[in-house]
Amino acid sequence: MNKQAFNPFLPVGEYIPDGEPHIFGDRVYLYGSHDNEGGWTFCMGDYTVYSAPVNDLTDWRREGVIYRAAQDPDSSTERRYMYAPDVVQGNDGRYYLYYCMSGEFGFGGYYGPIQVAVCDSPAGQFEYLGYVRWPDGTPMKKYVCFDPCAFNDNGRIYLYYGTQYPDESNEILANDSEQMSEVMERYDKTAEEILSTPENVNGAIVAELEDDMLTVKGQPHHIIPYEADFGGHEFFEASSMRKVRDKYFFVYSSQYNHELCYAVSDYPDRDFTFGGTIVSNGDIGVNGVTEDCRMNMTGTTHGSIIEINGQWYVFYHRLTHKSDYSRQACAEPIEITPDYRIKQAEITSCGLNGGPLEGKGTYPAVIACYITNGNMPHGANKIFDHSFPNVTHETFPGRDTERFIAEISDGTLIGYKYFSFDEPVNISLTVRGEGDGKFLVFTDLKGEAVSELEIAPAADWQTVSAPISISAGTHPIYLIYRGTGMTALKDISFE
Ligand code: FUB
Numbered sequence: 179m180n181k182q183a184f185n186p187f188l189p190v191g192e193y194i195p196d197g198e199p200h201i202f203g204d205r206v207y208l209y210g211s212h213d214n215e216g217g218w219t220f221c222m223g224d225y226t227v228y229s230a231p232v233n234d235l236t237d238w239r240r241e242g243v244i245y246r247a248a249q250d251p252d253s254s255t256e257r258r259y260m261y262a263p264d265v266v267q268g269n270d271g272r273y274y275l276y277y278c279m280s281g282e283f284g285f286g287g288y289y290g291p292i293q294v295a296v297c298d299s300p301a302g303q304f305e306y307l308g309y310v311r312w313p314d315g316t317p318m319k320k321y322v323c324f325d326p327c328a329f330n331d332n333g334r335i336y337l338y339y340g341t342q343y344p345d346e347s348n349e350i351l352a353n354d355s356e357q358m359s360e361v362m363e364r365y366d367k368t369a370e371e372i373l374s375t376p377e378n379v380n381g382a383i384v385a386e387l388e389d390d391m392l393t394v395k396g397q398p399h400h401i402i403p404y405e406a407d408f409g410g411h412e413f414f415e416a417s418s419m420r421k422v423r424d425k426y427f428f429v430y431s432s433q434y435n436h437e438l439c440y441a442v443s444d445y446p447d448r449d450f451t452f453g454g455t456i457v458s459n460g461d462i463g464v465n466g467v468t469e470d471c472r473m474n475m476t477g478t479t480h481g482s483i484i485e486i487n488g489q490w491y492v493f494y495h496r497l498t499h500k501s502d503y504s505r506q507a508c509a510e511p512i513e514i515t516p517d518y519r520i521k522q523a524e525i526t527s528c529g530l531n532g533g534p535l536e537g538k539g540t541y542p543a544v545i546a547c548y549i550t551n552g553n554m555p556h557g558a559n560k561i562f563d564h565s566f567p568n569v570t571h572e573t574f575p576g577r578d579t580e581r582f583i584a585e586i587s588d589g590t591l592i593g594y595k596y597f598s599f600d601e602p603v604n605i606s607l608t609v610r611g612e613g614d615g616k617f618l619v620f621t622d623l624k625g626e627a628v629s630e631l632e633i634a635p636a637a638d639w640q641t642v643s644a645p646i647s648i649s650a651g652t653h654p655i656y657l658i659y660r661g662t663g664m665t666a667l668k669d670i671s672f673e
Contacts, residue, residue: 180536183238185525216504222503225244235486244304274307287324310337335391341415438492477497477505477560491512498570510529542581547595549590582666585666587664603672611665612635
């Protein structure tokens with residue numbers, strides 16, 4: 179089998195969410211947070227970077243850890259996790275890393291300054307530089323200094339950040355006197371003023387920076403009016419800025435949380451108007467998929483768009499482990515029309531591959547782009563404990579870590595888009611568990627099954643095979659389990 183790119187496109191045991199792809203030289207680098215496999219809170223790892231040659235997106239290389247949370251002088255027991263970073267090249271040619279620190283489950287993440295580290299190369303060892311500051315050297319903490327991204331617009335440096343927490347967060351604030359005191363002090367406002375005027379702290383914010391990459395020029399301000407109506411897709415978090423020809427594209431995660439949206443302006447610092455949704459990690463909005471029938475468990479997503487070798491892509495993250503704390507980098511091709519519109523990308527198993535996956539060979543089952551029992555939850559900042567199908571892992575002494583889809587029960591649908599077949603094949607599934615029944619295989623969910631594979635309870639992995647009646651060409655492959663008990667799926671093969 180030729181080398182191919184799947185979704186997730188990094189090794190299946192790697193968890194880099196909040197991805198900001200950037201091209202430096204002839205490679206694309208992915209900067210992001212670092213979740214643990216089966217982690218119990220966000221961003222438990224140090225920043226680890228991968229890169230690939232711009233002309234071969236199947237060839238991702240682990241560059242290694244570029245920066246450790248312990249390098250941040252403010253790292254403390256309360257705020258020891260580094261959240262969603264971004265990297266920009268300064269006018270001096272050096273690479274500047276912007277990030278903020280948080281505690282468990284995001285607590286404390288809204289109250290610190292934005293921190294900066296620097297390095298001479300894009301994936302070398304970054305050193306702490308300082309916090310984003312006012313001209314008098316004091317930390318700049320205007321609005322919520324969260325999810326920073328930096329952008330060098332032909333020599334002018336802009337920093338974007340912020341959050342627009344939902345109104346119920348005000349209740350949390352109202353009931354947490356310590357957090358409330360911090361916010362009151364920062365904004366020099368009474369609790370009543372803060373609770374009644376959230377625009378004083380919320381929103382998508384821009385600050386221009388001096389060439390030192392630390393000092394704020396003028397006053398940070400909103401790039402979208404706080405009261406702007408984006409039809410439910412208003413800004414929530416995950417600021418990212420890109421230039422597309424002569425327009426500025428602000429990419430962000432909306433109030434829906436599972437989607438990346440874009441807003442467009444002629445200017446980098448004002449007048450952004452709503453564009454649309456670019457991608458949803460539940461595929462909500464594509465082909466009639468709604469929140470009630472999301473195609474995956476959903477939660478946060480965060481990412482950006484980038485043009486690589488003449489093709490635009492959206493980078494985003496998906497969820498695993500029934501949790502929002504083990505998120506993986508995915509990407510899909512997108513088109514930006516001459517009038518600056520982006521049609522929502524469908525989520526696939528083959529985003530960076532430049533076309534369908536070969537309909538032969540063995541694939542990890544976890545590259546499924548759809549995993550649903552018809553009632554998948556939305557779970558930002560949480561782990562679920564009720565049963566539903568999910569990507570997970572298990573470690574055994576003396577054996578490689580196994581990754582598979584677990585808790586597959588009667589009616590579970592697992593989907594792969596797309597495979598290209600040039601001849602009739604057999605399909606094989608590697609399964610184990612209590613499942614007693616069959617997997618039906620479809621290429622069209624409204625059509626007849628093209629194969630059926632019987633499975634029986636088995637404590638260890640068993641491979642079952644059957645011929646698949648399929649025409650030459652490109653097809654999705656959908657598996658639907660019908661039976662009793664729960665089963666797990668490790669591999670899917672065609673031969
Ligand atoms: O990764 C931690 C937080 O989750 C990020 O800061 C948010 O954007 C969300 O993705």
